[in-house]
Amino acid sequence: MHRSRPGFGIGPSGQIRLPPAIVRTPAPRSGPRAESVHNAVMRDQAVVQAPGDRAGCAGVLWLLVKLPFMILRVVPHLGDILRREAAAQTGAAARMSAEELSPAEGQAAVAAVLAGIRAHDAGFDLAGTATGVGRAREVVDRARRAGDASAAREVLSDGLWRVFALLLEARAAHGVQRQGTSVIVAAEAVEAARDPLAEQLRIRLTCSGERYEHAGGVPLRGQPGQQTWYEDWVIRRSAQASTPAGGGILAGRCPDCGASLHVEADGSCGYCKALVLAGGQDWVVWSIEEAPW
Amino acid sequence: MVIARDVTGGIALVYLLAWAAALAVIVFLGIVLIASRGRSDAARNAFRRAVAAGSPASSLHSGPADRAVAVMPAIRKLQAVDPGFDLTAFLDSARVAVGAYAMACCAEDDRLLRRITTPGYWQTPNGKAVAAVVAGWQRYAGDRPGTANRGRLLLDVSWRRPEVTNVDLAGPGIDRITVRLASVIVGAARPGWHRIDEATQFDWEFVRPAGQRTDPGSVLLPRTCARCGGPYHSDLDDLCRYCHTARADTQAGWRLDRNYLVVSV
Numbered sequence: 112m113h114r115s116r117p118g119f120g121i122g123p124s125g126q127i128r129l130p131p132a133i134v135r136t137p138a139p140r141s142g143p144r145a146e147s148v149h150n151a152v153m154r155d156q157a158v159v160q161a162p163g164d165r166a167g168c169a170g171v172l173w174l175l176v177k178l179p180f181m182i183l184r185v186v187p188h189l190g191d192i193l194r195r196e197a198a199a200q201t202g203a204a205a206r207m208s209a210e211e212l213s214p215a216e217g218q219a220a221v222a223a224v225l226a227g228i229r230a231h232d233a234g235f236d237l238a239g240t241a242t243g244v245g246r247a248r249e250v251v252d253r254a255r256r257a258g259d260a261s262a263a264r265e266v267l268s269d270g271l272w273r274v275f276a277l278l279l280e281a282r283a284a285h286g287v288q289r290q291g292t293s294v295i296v297a298a299e300a301v302e303a304a305r306d307p308l309a310e311q312l313r314i315r316l317t318c319s320g321e322r323y324e325h326a327g328g329v330p331l332r333g334q335p336g337q338q339t340w341y342e343d344w345v346i347r348r349s350a351q352a353s354t355p356a357g358g359g360i361l362a363g364r365c366p367d368c369g370a371s372l373h374v375e376a377d378g379s380c381g382y383c384k385a386l387v388l389a390g391g392q393d394w395v396v397w398s399i400e401e402a403p404w
Numbered sequence: 405m406v407i408a409r410d411v412t413g414g415i416a417l418v419y420l421l422a423w424a425a426a427l428a429v430i431v432f433l434g435i436v437l438i439a440s441r442g443r444s445d446a447a448r449n450a451f452r453r454a455v456a457a458g459s460p461a462s463s464l465h466s467g468p469a470d471r472a473v474a475v476m477p478a479i480r481k482l483q484a485v486d487p488g489f490d491l492t493a494f495l496d497s498a499r500v501a502v503g504a505y506a507m508a509c510c511a512e513d514d515r516l517l518r519r520i521t522t523p524g525y526w527q528t529p530n531g532k533a534v535a536a537v538v539a540g541w542q543r544y545a546g547d548r549p550g551t552a553n554r555g556r557l558l559l560d561v562s563w564r565r566p567e568v569t570n571v572d573l574a575g576p577g578i579d580r581i582t583v584r585l586a587s588v589i590v591g592a593a594r595p596g597w598h599r600i601d602e603a604t605q606f607d608w609e610f611v612r613p614a615g616q617r618t619d620p621g622s623v624l625l626p627r628t629c630a631r632c633g634g635p636y637h638s639d640l641d642d643l644c645r646y647c648h649t650a651r652a653d654t655q656a657g658w659r660l661d662r663n664y665l666v667v668s669v
Contacts, residue, residue, distance in 0.1 A: 176419075178426070179419070179422040179423045179425070179426035180422060180426075182426035182429055182430065183422065183425055183426055183429065185429060185433075186429060188533075188536070189429075189432075190459065190463075190529075191529070191533045191536075192433070192436075193436065193455050193458075193459075194455060194459055194463060194464055194529075194665055194667075195604075195665070196436055196437075196440045196451075196455075197440065197451060197452045197455035197456070197464075197665075197667045198464065198604055198605065198665035198666060198667045199602050199603065199604040199665075200602070200603040200604075201600070201601065201602050201603075202599070202600075202601060204441070205588065205601040205602055205603040206601055208603070210588050210590075210601065210603065213564070213565075268492075268496050269493070269496055269497075270495075270496030270497055270498070270499035270500050271496070271499060273499075273500050273503065274499060274500060274502070274503035274561060277503050277504075277507060277516070278503075278558065278559075278560065278561065281507070281511055281557065281558050282557075282559070285557045287557070287559070306476070307476065308476075308479065308491045308492070309491060309492050324559070326557070326592075326597055329596065329597050330597075331557075331559060331592055331597055331599075332559065332590075332599075347492055348492075349490070349492060389490065389492065389493045389496070390490075390492040390493065390496070391490060391492070391493075397492075397496075398562065398563065399562065400562050400564070401560075401562075
């Protein structure tokens with residue numbers, strides 16, 4: 112933590128120190144220096160700084176004196192800024208292009224891959240698999256709304272679940288809530304891939320209902336009201352895997368021992384202790400992509 | 405009197421020069437914004453080519469966004485010496501790196517990223533850039549942000565079209581696998597929780613000591629402390645809350661060594 116200096120200006124880390132009246136006002140600011148008043152450390156800082164600060168025109172003048180030097184602080188980071196600008200899409204451009212769902216493959220191409228899957232796995236049933244994906248979506252939706260990542264452990268691949276848990280933790284810390292309920296009105300395999308190592312299906316779900324997210328009443332994504340949208344659920348398994356006789360992970364059963372699926376935190380079946388969510392034995396949810404909202 | 409006048413004049417000159425330089429920076433950034441986000445594809449492509457040409461090779465890859473690379477023989481070779489290696493599980497671990505990177509860049513929390521990267525990662529241009537972002541916050545907050553960072557919020561992160569583009573088993577003492585994928589980060593920032601979506605394509609390079617074998621049971625993150633058995637409450641916990649022992653993150657031996665922005669030209 113830096114030591115405060117009297118007067119206005121820029122602290123050692125570049126933040127602008129403000130007159131007491133502003134320091135004490137819980138007005139949020141953007142960027143890495145945002146929301147100081149919500150941070151206990153910064154509350155202490157504000158208390159220390161406030162007595163030494165001055166208010167009025169002197170502060171504005173001092174800010175003007177410092178302004179060009181503040182702007183010049185960006186110079187060492189120009190290279191990184193340029194690289195980011197060249198490589199990344201941001202804002203609306205990102206939403207309109209990169210976040211859009213992948214175009215559907217031709218039905219003939221999908222059918223050919225599905226036929227290849229059936230050739231080595233007679234128990235494979237696309238309709239049953241799509242139903243399982245719908246069930247997985249319900250499980251994940253419940254976990255999201257409850258803010259309990261462990262509830263989704265039984266359907267998500269290990270890596271996806273870890274990221275899912277990270278996100279839920281970050282969202283809970285900010286009071287983000289997902290509201291609304293929805294139902295699946297259609298499901299279609301829009302992409303299928305098979306190579307010597309793995310098989311992958313992209314199931315596009317047409318969902319109808321309501322979804323929106325807010326943090327403490329401030330809307331973040333979506334809006335209340337009925338709507339229809341698409342979600343892509345990508346499932347993946349090893350090319351050597353085959354459909355378990357009694358149903359697998361998407362049906363809520365352990366693909367190894369057939370017991371009703373109860374997954375430990377480490378990703379193993381609670382009964383037979385087999386690691387079942389690495390995709391080696393059965394389909395696992397590998398990726399969830401939602402159309403921009 | 406003359407000296408005082410000269411000193412005053414010198415200070416005024418320095419101040420004017422500072423303003424001139426600051427205005428030049430603003431104008432330059434304005435031109436960059438117009439070139440990179442304007443409607444002209446020609447200007448955008450010229451800008452990308454210029455950045456690609458002027459950037460250090462260790463920070464950026466340029467070329468077509470998608471490239472078909474035949475890596476299956478190399479993966480087969482890897483599996484021949486390491487039968488436990490599973491591409492699906494490996495890519496799944498790579499996803500954790502994407503999530504950790506998003507957490508560091510967007511929410512300024514690098515705890516997980518620190519655990520799954522090599523020390524060398526933080527000497528790369530992109531590693532330094534992440535460290536600078538987090539350090540900026542730490543200087544301000546006096547501590548790691550963690551969940552106390554209420555200025556930035558990571559809403560969602562997804563990855564698109566992961567593809568292994570290189571498997572190098574001939575390196576000096578290390579195996580190296582490169583994964584190219586697009587990541588979409590949906591974030592929000594104060595004030596007003598405005599959206600800060602970002603879509604980027606990266607090449608992610610993972611390394612492990614040559615000759616290491618995959619232990620399928622070590623793919624997962626330990627949930628309890630190996631020393632005292634105390635539970636971890638979050639994937640972000642990097643120390644045991646009870647005995648303060650550092651938490652390991654095996655990632656099946658693979659660690660993120662560097663990542664390159666991919667500029668499509």
